Amino acid sequence: MGSAERLTYDVAVIGGGVVGCAVLRELSRYELRLVLLEREADLAEGVTKANSGVIHAGFNVPPRSLKARTNVAGLKLVYELASTLGVPHRKTGKLVVALADEDRPRLEELKAQGDRSGVAGLEIVDEAAIRRLEPLARGRWALWSPHTGIISPYEFTYALAECAAANGAEVRLESPVKAVGVRGGLFLLKTPRGEVAARRVVNSAGLFADEVARLAGIDGHRIVPYRGEYLITDKAPGLGLGRPVYPVAPRDDPGLGIHVTPTLEGNIILGPSAEAVDDKRDVATTREVAARLKEEAARLMPALAGAPLIHGYAGIRPKLVDPGGAGGFGDFVVEVGEAPPDRPGRPEVGSELQAHPGPDHGDDHLGQGRRR
Known part of the structure; x- marks a missing residue:
């Protein structure tokens, strides 16, 4: 096996936050040569590091949107996955509190939105139930979401990456992608630590995903x-x-x-x-x-x-920003495309928690010894 072949990856994942590491971990269950490129000196240094650490149920986003679908589907997976990987977490439930009677209709709207998306167990509760569920909280009415939880997002990210590495994936830190080219049917990703050749690319660069997309000739998105x-x-x-x-x-x-x-x-x-x-x-x-x-x-x-x-x-x-120009903010975007030979094209762009390989890498390619 020549050195050029050894340095060609089946998939390169750009971005070492929770989404990128979740994609890497899922793909590492298959017989694929994988690399993750992270611009910072450690994983989880961007959006993943500084947030509330809440496992959301999915009622806050419009039904039938990709956000809603992935949120509801992900809720069913995350508790089991966190337990499997030994990540600290707890299913706590959550209260969305209306401090005045005039705010109750908004709670009803959120519940209806969640019901349409398939969020289980949502219930409007009164002041006495609020006190029973959370003695320190105050409110007239609340939407009770029993399946919401909390998690350590950075520990989750590290565990996903460690599992992927145990399955043979490579993680490169301090490797921001500076340019994207195409040659011989391969994407060529230029980083300060050398060039990476890959057959497929997943852009999960978080705040910088629009800038990475522009490197590949995709100009329609702005964060x-x-x-x-x-x-x-x-x-x-x-x-x-x-x-x-x-x-x-x-x-x-x-x-x-x-x-x-x-x-x-x-x-x-x-x-x-x-x-x-x-x-x-x-x-x-x-x-x-x-x-x-x-x-x-x-x-x-x-x-x-x-x-x-x-x-x-x-x-x-x-x-x-809503790419349709309707104002406001848009849904998640997942675009899949092939790069024409020897000219810039569209890499695979992944924003879903779980990534699925192409038709040539089905479940029958799950290798023995692959973990979790």
């Missing part, structure tokens, strides 16, 4: 970075929160509202805010937003008003 600031409480007596508590977010809110979420270690996360920024790496925190986080969180959980805080941080979330 807007939204900064979300958080605060985290110290562990303190009387501050035990059992499950995430969310507000009824306004329809024009680009996020889900400032909420409170328990961590697996016993702290409480307040946030996030949602602010469009110009710089995809702008993770600054501000006094003004910190004050707003404390005020909004205390409306949901008054005991947080004087809670000791130990840290503040921010993360950036990608919002895909």
Whole structure:
């Protein structure tokens, strides 16, 4: 076997967040030569690192959208997968709280939306049920989602990558893709650590997925970075929160509202805010937003008003501008295409949690010794 053949991969995955590592782990169950290219010095350094760590049920997004379909399908898989990989997680349930009677119709809309998407167990509950489910929360009405949970997103990402590596996949850090070419039916991905040749490419580059797509000649997508600031409480007596508590977010809110979420270690996360920024790496925190986080969180959980805080941080979330020009933000995008010989084309673009190989790599190619 020549060196050129040894350096040709069946699939190259761009991006070492939770999506890229989930794609890599799923493909590693098959007899494929795989490589993941991550621009940072470690995995989970982008969107995956700084978020609420919530396993969502799928009622917040429009029915029949790709987001809804993958969310509902992924919910059925994630708990079993996290258990298999030994990732800390807990099914907690979640409350979306209406502080006033006039907000109840919005809860009914969310429930109907979730019902149409196949989200199981959704229920509108009253104030007494809120107190029973979460004694520290306050509200007139709430949407109860029993299958929502919490997870350590970075530990999940590491476990997915470690499983893929045990199955023979390669992970390259500090390897941002700077250019994409095509020669001899192969994609050529130029990185500071050398060129990678691959028959297929999965673009799961998160905030930078639109920039990677443009390198391959795909110009129709634009990601807007939204900064979300958080605060985290110290562990303190009387501050035990059992499950995430969310507000009824306004329809024009680009996020889900400032909420409170328990961590697996016993702290409480307040946030996030949602602010469009110009710089995809702008993770600054501000006094003004910190004050707003404390005020909004205390409306949901008054005991947080004087809670000791130990840290503040921010993360950036990608919002895909609606490519149809209808305004607002668009659905997930998965585009599949072949590159014409020796000229730029469209690599496979994957945004789903689980990736499936092509027709020549069916289940009969699952190799003995492949893990999980």
